Amino acid sequence: MEKNKNKENMRMIIDPALPQWKGNFHCHTTGSDGWVSPREAAAQYRAAGYDFLAITDHRRVTDPAEAETDLLLIPGIELDYRVETGHAQAVHIVGVGVDRDALDIPAAMRTPQQGVDAIRASGGRAIFAHPAWSLNDPETIKGLKNLSAVEIYNRCSDFPWNARRADSSEVIDLCFADGFHLPIVAADDAHQYNGDQCHSAVIACAAACTREGILDALDKGNVYGSQGPRIKEMKMENGALSIRCTPCRKVIFYSDAIYSRERTVAGEAITEARYQALPRETYLRVEIEDAEGRRAWSSPVRV
Ligand SMILES: [Zn+2]
Ligand SMILES: [Zn+2]
Structure with missing residues (x-):
């Protein structure tokens, strides 16, 4: 008994x-304000032993074919908003696994929830990016439906690339304490590629390192940073x-x-x-x- x-x-x-695959769901290239081309970004992550990468340029889905790599590239985007709740907050949503042709970016840009919905409607997953850097309070995160994960650490929000607001564990614990649980990832958000790249990762536990396998691991919460x-x-x-x-x-x-x-x-x-x-x-x-x-x-x- x-x-x-x-x-x-x-x-x-x-x-x-289950095998563990190392990836980065958040980086920028010359497709927006990153300092290296998609090809160079993919080459650096591949050389550093990463298994998969999402290039997430601002408001634009960079075509993974531009990277000319055999690294598993998952199409991505980063959407940005401002909300006022007594203080100004940035809200940045990273979309991974989006369909470039199906994603309605103008519609997605209206509100954070419409961004999450548009990412979802195009087959992608929405990750809440760098809440500590964005000065987000728990209500802002908890107010969104259908998020797939939250970044607990964001390399680009660390010193010297920015202030030292890379670690979001405090605001995340406030959400979790209210019963609002999300899988955790860590990300580089690489822009400059002078130390902000190939540092932090999401580890996905999946049978195979395929786009479907990695996104399925995210859906099941089989990920960590x-x-x-x-x-x-x-x-x-x-x-x-x-x-x-x-x-x-x-x-x-x-x-x-x-x-x-x-x-x-x-x-x-x-x-x-x-x-x-x-x-x-x-x-x-x-x-x-x-x-x-x-x-x-x-x-x-x-x-
Ligand atoms: Zn951002
Ligand atoms: Zn970013």
């Missing part, structure tokens, strides 16, 4: 049986979240609990960690950091 109960209570979040460390396995069992990972020095279990004594683990080469959720916690997510200070961020898991 107890054994069956345990089995029912196990949820595999990151399945070690990484600057290098890998989460090899993640499972929820009897209210405890456990991970196996590449060697790290810090593991932090985030949740909607303001305080939890057991949520951090520190050591030299940690390759596994486990956290038992408190009764008041409704979700958990894990962040790991390696010896070089490179981080990885899991998607949220309901307790």
Whole structure:
């Protein structure tokens, strides 16, 4: 009886049986304000060991054929808006997997929701970009329907390319604490290609590195963000979240609990960690950091 109960209570979040593919869903080229051509951008990501790339120029779908590469290119775009909610906020929505001919860009530019809807209608997925940089409050993110993911880290919003507002974990946790959960990705948003490229990634867990496989992983939430460390396995069992990972020095279990004594683990080469959720916690997510200070961020898991 107890054994069956345990089995029912196990949820595999990151399945070690699934291959992991490294990609970047957000970068710019000379198709908008990027400093290199689509061909050069694709060549740099390919050389850096990325498996897939979305070129997401502003308000324009750059034809992946321009990149002349054998890297898996997923057509993309970035849409931008201003909203006033007592303070001015930027809202930037990245679309990946869009159909160049089917995407109605003028209609998409009217409001953020119309942008998400237009991206969806053209077969794409909508990712909420760099909320910390944009000064977004949780209501702005939660007000949008049919988002597929949110960027927890955006390289271009870091120093020296911009202020140090690259890390959006605070506003994302405020959304998650309200029950508004989204898969997590990290992105470069490369513009200058002088260090803002080939740094942060989305890791997609999928049987195959195809456009369909990667978008399906996003739909299922089988993604996480990484600057290098890998989460090899993640499972929820009897209210405890456990991970196996590449060697790290810090593991932090985030949740909607303001305080939890057991949520951090520190050591030299940690390759596994486990956290038992408190009764008041409704979700958990894990962040790991390696010896070089490179981080990885899991998607949220309901307790
Ligand atoms: Zn942006
Ligand atoms: Zn961008």
